Amino acid sequence: MDVSYQGQMILTQSQELEEQKSALLAKLDYYSYLNDYIESNRDMQEVIVPTSMGIEDPVLGQLISQLSTLNAERSALRFNATTENPNITRINASIDNLKSSIQESLSSVISATNLSLNDINNRLYNLSGQIRKLPGTEQRLLNIERSRQMNNETYTFLLTKLTEAQLAKAANRPDNEIVEEAISKGMVVPDQKRSVMLVLLLGLFLPAVVIFIKIFSNDKVLETDDVKEFSVLPIIGEVPHERKNGKVSLAKAANSYNGNTILAESFRSIRTSLGYYSNQKASKTVLFTSTLPGEGKSFCAINLAKSFAQLNKRTLLIEFDMRRPSLSKQSGITSNGNGLSAFYTGDAKVEDIINKDSELENLHIIFAGHIPPNPSELIAGEATKRLMEQLQEKYDMIIIDTPPVGIVADAHLLTEYADVNVMVVRHNVTPKPVLKMNLRDEKVKNIPHLSVLVNGIPFQRKEYSYKYGYDANSKYFAKN
Template identity: 35%
Template structure:
C-alpha cells in the first residue's frame, strides 16, 4: 500500500471510530432523556462514564440525582412522621431533574453538530480514497472493515465489563429486616411493569445499535432499496444465480426460472426502443466480474428466440470474454476497426437460431482510438440495415471510457450490478452518468441473486489497467493474470 493510501486509511479509521463513539454517547443521552421523562424515582440510573462521557456537570447532576433517590427510598420505608423531609427531598429531586433535562438538551444539540461534522470529514476522505487505484481501494476497504469490526467488538466488551462493575458498585450495603406497616396492601417493590419496560429498552436498543453499525460497515448492494436510495436510474430486472457451468442457460434450460428472469428483462427493454427500428443496446458495468458478458450473451439468445435477428458484438477489446462462450475470438472488432478485416469476415452465425456474433478479436494496443474512429460508425450503420437488435458487450465504465465513445449511437444503456459483490458507491457513478446526460435510456439489472444466502465473497481483478500485450495474431500473455481475493460463492461461475 502506498504512503498516501496508509495516510487516507488511518484518517478514515480515526473518523469512523469517532463517529461510533458519538453514536454511543447519543444513545445514552436519549436513554437519559427517556429516564427523566418517566419520573420514576426508584429506577436505577446508569452512570455516563460507562458510555465514555466525562462531562463534569453531567456526572455531578447524575450523582446528586442518585443520592437523593436513595434518600427518598429510605424515607419512604418509614412512617408518616417524616412527611416534611419527604416533601423537601422530592422538591430537590424535581430541581435536579430539570437541570439534567437542560444539560441533555444542550448535549444532544452539540452531539448532532459533531456527528454532522464527522460525516462531512468522512465524505471528504472517501473522495480522496476514490482517487486511489482500484486495487488499493479494495485493500483499504477490507482492512478498514476488519479494523472497525475489531474496534467495535473490543469497545463493547470493555463497556460491558464497566457496566457490570458499575452495577455491582451500586448495590446498597443496607438490608431491610422488616418493612414498615402500610395502610394499603398494594405492592410497591419491585415495580414489575417498570422492570419489564427497562428490559425491553435495553434488549432492543443495543441490538439495534449493533445492526446499524453492521449495516454501515457493509457497503455491498443487497436489494432494490439499496439501488433506489443511491440513483434514479430504474431497476428493470433481476437475474438469478447460475448453478450450471454452461454459460448459456437460456439455451440449455429454456424453461428454468433463470431463463424466465431474462425474458422479464427482454420485455422491459421493449419499452425503451422503437420496434420499427433497429435497437442498439450496450451491456456494461462499473467494475469487473459483475456479469455483463454473461447477461449480454443470454439476453441476445433469449431475444433471438422471438424470431428477431440479433447481432451480439464483443466490444470489450481489453478483456474479451464472449469468445470463451462462443469458442471464437480469432478475428473480430479489433481487426475490423484496424482495417485488417472486412465486415463480412467478422460476422459469425452461432448455433442459436437468429443469433449472430462478432468477437472482440485480438487485444489491440489502442482500443479507445479504434472505437472512436470512423470504422465504428460504419459498422453500426451497416449492421442496422441487417439486424433487428445489436447488443454490445462493452468494458466497465468505471474502469475505462470505451462505452461512452459509442453512447451517441445507443438506444438503451444496460448497467449490470451484482448482489453482495458490487459496492453501493458504484451506484453514484451510474447516477452521475444519468444526471450529466452522458448516457440516455439507462437501466439497471441486479445480477447473481442468491435466494438462500451466501458463504462469502471476494474479488478478482486484472487486465484493465496493466499487463496486456499487443498484436493481432495472439492473446497477450499476462493479460488474464488474476490477483487479489478468491471468490467463495456458491457453485457455478460467471464470466465478466
C-alpha cells in the same frame, strides 16, 4: 562560657513566657477551628472536644457536649422520620440556639486570648531589652540557647498535641462495625438458573450482534430499493442467481421443457421490457455496461442475445470490451481467429469477423480479438460509425458488450449508437458509494435511455420462489 545569674533569670522568664505564648496560640487555633466547624454546619459528633486540646473551659465544654448530644438525637430521628417531624424541628431550633451561644462564648474567649497574647508579647519585648544590656558574648549565647530551648519546647508541645488528637480521633470511631448479621440461605453458587439464562442470552445475543454488524457494515447493493434511494433510473429487470451454471442453459433449452427455468424467465421479462423502448429504425441496439468489473454484464449480454435469437430475430452480439474480453470463454463458441481489432487494423472485413452459434441459427457474435494498445481511439474513429451502420442494416437486434463505464470511457463513446443503455448492478458486489458516484456523474446523466439491471438476486428472494410451465396435457401449473 558560664552565663551570669542575671542572664539565667532572664532566660528562665523568657522560656516561661514562650511556653505560655505557645499554649495560647494553640488555644486560639482551636477556637478558630471550632468557629469554622460551627459556621459550616458540619456534624458536631466528630468535633474535637476542648479537653483534648488542653482547654479547661467548663462552659465551652458543656455547650459542645450538649450540641453533640442534640446532633446524635437528630440523626437517630431522621432514620425513621422526615424533616417536618416536630421533634426534629424542635431539635434544630435548640441546635441553632446552642451554636449562637457557642459562637458568643468563642468570641469572648478569643478576645481574652488575644489580650493575653499581647501582654506576653510586651513582656517578651521588655525581656529582650534587658537581654540587650548584657555583655555581647553572653547576649549571643543567651539568644542561641533561648532559641534552641524554645524550638525544643515547641516541638515537644506539638508532638504531645498530635498524639492527643490522634487518640481522640481514634476514640470517636470503632475499628469495626457490623453492617448485617450473617444469615444462611443454602447454596449461593453456582446459580443454575442464572447460568442457563446467561447461556441462552449469549447464544441469542452474540449471533444477533454479529449478524447486525455484518449487515450494517455492508455497503454493497442488496435490493432494487438500494438503487432507487439515490437514482430515478428505471429498473429494467432482475436476474436471479442459480448455483448451477446457466451460461448456456438458454441455448440448450430452446425446444425442451427445461427452458422454463427461473433464469430463462427473467431474461424473457427483460426482453419484454426492452420492447417498450420502441424506435422508428428497423434494427434495435442495446448496450450493456457496468460500474466495475465482475458485475455480470457479459453474462447478461450473452443470455439476452440468446433470448432474442429464440424469437427468430437476427441477433448480433458485439464484444467491444477490447481491454478484458471474456465472451469467447463464457459463450462456449470458438472464434474464427478474427475480431474487432482485426477490423480496425484493416486485416479483415465485417463478414470475416462474424462468428455463428452452432446451436442457435439466428445468433451471431463478434469477438474483441487481440487486445489493442489504444481501444478508446479505435472506438472514437469513423470506422466504428461505418461498422454500426452496416450491422444495423443487416440485423434485427444488436447487443453491445462494453467495458465498465466507471473505469474507462469506451462505453460513453458507444452510447450514441444504442437505443437502450443498460447498466448492470450485481447483488452484494457493487458498492453503493461507487454506484452513486457514477450515477451522479454528468457523463452518465447525459446517456440517453439509461436503465438499470440488477444481477445475481438470490433464488429465494421475492418473486423467485416459484417457476411456471406447461405439463403434458398443456395445463398451466406452478411448481414450488
